[in-house]
Amino acid sequence: MGDQAPPKRHDTQQTKKRMSPWLKKIFMKKEAPQPPELRLDASVHPRELLYISDLDGTLLHSDSRLPEESIQRLNRMIDAGLNFTIATARNYDSVHPILRDVNFRLPVILFNGVYLTDFHTGQNVLLANFISRDIITTLLEIARPLGIDPFLYTYGENHRLYYRSATNPGAQAYLDSLDGDGRLTRVDDFSIPASEHISGFLLIDTKQALEPVYHQLKERYPGHLSIYFAEDVSMKGYYWLQTFHQNANKGKMVRILSEHLSVPLNRIVVFGDYLNDLEMFKVAGKAIAMDNAMPEVKAEAHEVIGSNNQSAVIDYLESLIFKP
Numbered sequence: 001m002g003d004q005a006p007p008k009r010h011d012t013q014q015t016k017k018r019m020s021p022w023l024k025k026i027f028m029k030k031e032a033p034q035p036p037e038l039r040l041d042a043s044v045h046p047r048e049l050l051y052i053s054d055l056d057g058t059l060l061h062s063d064s065r066l067p068e069e070s071i072q073r074l075n076r077m078i079d080a081g082l083n084f085t086i087a088t089a090r091n092y093d094s095v096h097p098i099l100r101d102v103n104f105r106l107p108v109i110l111f112n113g114v115y116l117t118d119f120h121t122g123q124n125v126l127l128a129n130f131i132s133r134d135i136i137t138t139l140l141e142i143a144r145p146l147g148i149d150p151f152l153y154t155y156g157e158n159h160r161l162y163y164r165s166a167t168n169p170g171a172q173a174y175l176d177s178l179d180g181d182g183r184l185t186r187v188d189d190f191s192i193p194a195s196e197h198i199s200g201f202l203l204i205d206t207k208q209a210l211e212p213v214y215h216q217l218k219e220r221y222p223g224h225l226s227i228y229f230a231e232d233v234s235m236k237g238y239y240w241l242q243t244f245h246q247n248a249n250k251g252k253m254v255r256i257l258s259e260h261l262s263v264p265l266n267r268i269v270v271f272g273d274y275l276n277d278l279e280m281f282k283v284a285g286k287a288i289a290m291d292n293a294m295p296e297v298k299a300e301a302h303e304v305i306g307s308n309n310q311s312a313v314i315d316y317l318e319s320l321i322f323k324p
Helices: 012-016 021-028 055-059 068-079 092-099 133-146 169-177 207-220 250-261 275-283 295-300 312-321
Strands: 050-053 083-086 108-110 115-117 124-127 151-155 159-163 184-186 197-205 225-231 239-245 268-272 286-289
Touching (some): 050 250, 055 268, 055 312, 092 108, 124 250, 197 207, 275 286
Parallel strands (some): 159 184
Antiparallel strands (some): 115 124, 151 197, 197 239
16 A cells, blocks of 8 residues: 555535534533443344444554455455444544555544544545634643643644654654654644644653643543543553544544434444543444453443454454355
C-alpha cells in the first residue's frame, strides 16, 4: 500500500448546517448500557448485522498495519455482502494510507466520533461538535507552567495538527510516528486561525505530571468534554490525556450511523480494546473485546476473542459469515 492519501474533498459547509431534530436528540442523549431486551438480535442472520471495528489494538496489528492477507480476506467478505466499517481515533489523513485497499462501502467513523466520512473521497457526511477556544486557553494556562505542550487537532479547509515542541520522550515518540504526516504544523504559539475549528487535543507525559491537568479539566468543564486518560500502549511509563467535545465520541456516532443506515442498534456488533471504545460498547447489541484489551474494556464486553496480532477480528467474522 502507498504512504500518501489521494486528493480529497471535505464538506466544510456541514459545520454551518443545522442538525435535524433526531440528530440533536442523539447528541444530547447520555449513553447508558442497553437493557437486556435490546441486546443482539439472535434471530438475525450474521450477514444482516452491522460490524464496526476499532483500528489500533483491534483490527490493526501492533505495527499499525493490516497485513495484505487480512485485507484480501476482509475484501472477500465485504464483496460477499458483509456490512463492515471502522470507528477510530485516527483522522482521515492517518487512516487512508493504511486501509486504502479495503473495499469500504459504508461511511467510517473518524477521530473518535468527530467525523462520519466517506472513506474513498474524504468527504464528511456529518460533523460532531468542536471544542471552544476558551477551553483551549484554559488548557494552555494549566499545562504550560508544568512544562507540557499539547498537540492540537483542527479542521478547516484541511485537517491540521499543531504542536510547539515535544517536551518528553513519550511526546517525541508520538511526533516521530507522524513523520511525513501532512497535517503536522510546528508553531511558536497556538494562535489558531479563526477559520479552523478545534476538534481535539492531546497531552503526553507521565501519570504524575498529567493527573493535575486531568482533574482540573474534569472539575472546570463537567459535561463539556470527553476525556480519556490512560497509559500509552506503545510506550510504557507515559500517559495520554486525549480530549474531545462531550458530544464527540464513538457511541454517539454509532447511533448516528445506525439511523443513517436504518440498522437497529441491537443488530450492531462492535470490536474494541481501549477506553474510547466503551461508549460504543454501551449502545451496540454486542460488544467484543480483544485479548490485548485494557481490563476495563474486557469487563464491559460480552465476549473476548484473540489478540489484534492474531487477526482475531478477521477470524471472528469469517467464522460467522463463511465457515460451515
